[in-house]
Amino acid sequence: MISTRLTERFGIQHPIICAPMAYVTGGALAASVSRAGGLGIVGGGYAGTVGGEPDLETELTRAKPGKFGVGFITWALERAPKMLTKALQHSPSCVFLSFGDPRPFAAEVRDAGAALICQVQFLSQIDIALEAGAAAIVVQGSEAGGHGATRSTFPFVPEAADYLKRRSPGTLLIAAGGVADGRGLAAALMLGADGVVVGTRLWASAEALTPKAHTDKAIGKTGDSTIRMKTLDALRGVPWPREYSFRCLKNKLTDEWSDREAEAFRAFGKLSAKYAQARAQNDLDMVAVVCGEAVGLLRDRPSAESIVNSIAAQAAILLRGGGTLKFTPQS
Numbered sequence: 001m002i003s004t005r006l007t008e009r010f011g012i013q014h015p016i017i018c019a020p021m022a023y024v025t026g027g028a029l030a031a032s033v034s035r036a037g038g039l040g041i042v043g044g045g046y047a048g049t050v051g052g053e054p055d056l057e058t059e060l061t062r063a064k065p066g067k068f069g070v071g072f073i074t075w076a077l078e079r080a081p082k083m084l085t086k087a088l089q090h091s092p093s094c095v096f097l098s099f100g101d102p103r104p105f106a107a108e109v110r111d112a113g114a115a116l117i118c119q120v121q122f123l124s125q126i127d128i129a130l131e132a133g134a135a136a137i138v139v140q141g142s143e144a145g146g147h148g149a150t151r152s153t154f155p156f157v158p159e160a161a162d163y164l165k166r167r168s169p170g171t172l173l174i175a176a177g178g179v180a181d182g183r184g185l186a187a188a189l190m191l192g193a194d195g196v197v198v199g200t201r202l203w204a205s206a207e208a209l210t211p212k213a214h215t216d217k218a219i220g221k222t223g224d225s226t227i228r229m230k231t232l233d234a235l236r237g238v239p240w241p242r243e244y245s246f247r248c249l250k251n252k253l254t255d256e257w258s259d260r261e262a263e264a265f266r267a268f269g270k271l272s273a274k275y276a277q278a279r280a281q282n283d284l285d286m287v288a289v290v291c292g293e294a295v296g297l298l299r300d301r302p303s304a305e306s307i308v309n310s311i312a313a314q315a316a317i318l319l320r321g322g323g324t325l326k327f328t329p330q331s
């Protein structure tokens with residue numbers, strides 16, 4: 001058992017949080033992570049402002065009766081703020097906001113008795129999260145799957161740890177980006193984090209809403225096979241703020257568009273019908289298969305419960321060994 005400020009304050013057994021992945025973290029995945037002793041956070045994603053998302057209230061109901069949270073993409077929540085109100089009626093223990101200004105939502109979250117967790121991509125965003133009263137700040141490295149930015153987890157975490165120690169020592173620090181096994185968790189704790197957010201590893205879990213074809217395509221690939229690019233949202237016609245980019249598997253789509261940013265933004269939305277068609281046809285050469293660099297550490301699609309338990313157990317062994325023990329990864 002690894003006890004940290006995160007496990008103590010959130011009343012969980014393992015310092016492992018399941019990322020609120022849009023289209024992926026439904027109630028079943030969140031519940032499985034929480035049953036294992038981690039914290040499952042249902043992905044409220046675009047708050048219903050972009051088509052095709054699972055019904056959030058259904059997924060929140062599925063996450064019960066254990067402890068669970070809910071996450072939103074903040075700039076999208078601004079367009080549908082009532083979704084937060086509805087989600088809070090399900091009494092989540094926390095609200096995870098990322099990609100935008102959390103301050104307008106902070107009072108409502110606090111009044112509902114939920115803890116606010118803010119994910120940031122730049123050190124400069126930490127002050128805004130502190131102003132919002134975040135109980136925990138997640139620093140997300142560029143290794144992460146899906147949307148993110150340019151900082152790398154390894155230097156970002158200790159820099160944020162030093163910053164928080166000076167500015168707000170009571171605020172928890174969580175690392176995200178590239179953590180997929182016990183080595184990642186142990187390293188993150190050594191870097192100064194109180195816990196980790198795991199996305200890609202749980203994206204390939206039995207309970208995730210991820211289509212099987214996507215994980216079939218990804219498992220066996222190395223970390224070299226992902227790319228971070230800005231053009232995807234212009235092609236899909238989704239209005240993401242320009243500082244964020246998107247990591248997914250390389251395929252024909254990324255080969256065609258990764259270095260044609262200006263052109264993609266000039267054509268903003270005009271190619272969305274083509275993209276939607278490729279998605280309807282499940283053409284994995286022409287749609288994004290969303291995962292991070294940790295794809296190179298995936299070998300299978302087991303239950304989320306077993307993933308969380310094995311990350312925690314491996315990390316505990318490594319930390320007990322003080323770095324002298326070597327963890328043998330799966331072959």
Ligand SMILES: Cc1cc2nc3c(=O)[nH]c(=O)nc-3n(C[C@H](O)[C@H](O)[C@H](O)COP(=O)(O)O)c2cc1C
Nearest residue numbers: 019021022098144145146176177178198199200292
């Ligand atoms: C498929 C997928 C979807 C994601 N969707 C969201 C999201 O809707 N909101 C969010 O805050 N983060 C999202 N993320 C990013 C995670 O919050 C987290 O930072 C990331 O998964 C951690 O890195 P890892 O993928 O290497 O574990 C997503 C990540 C993935 C892989």
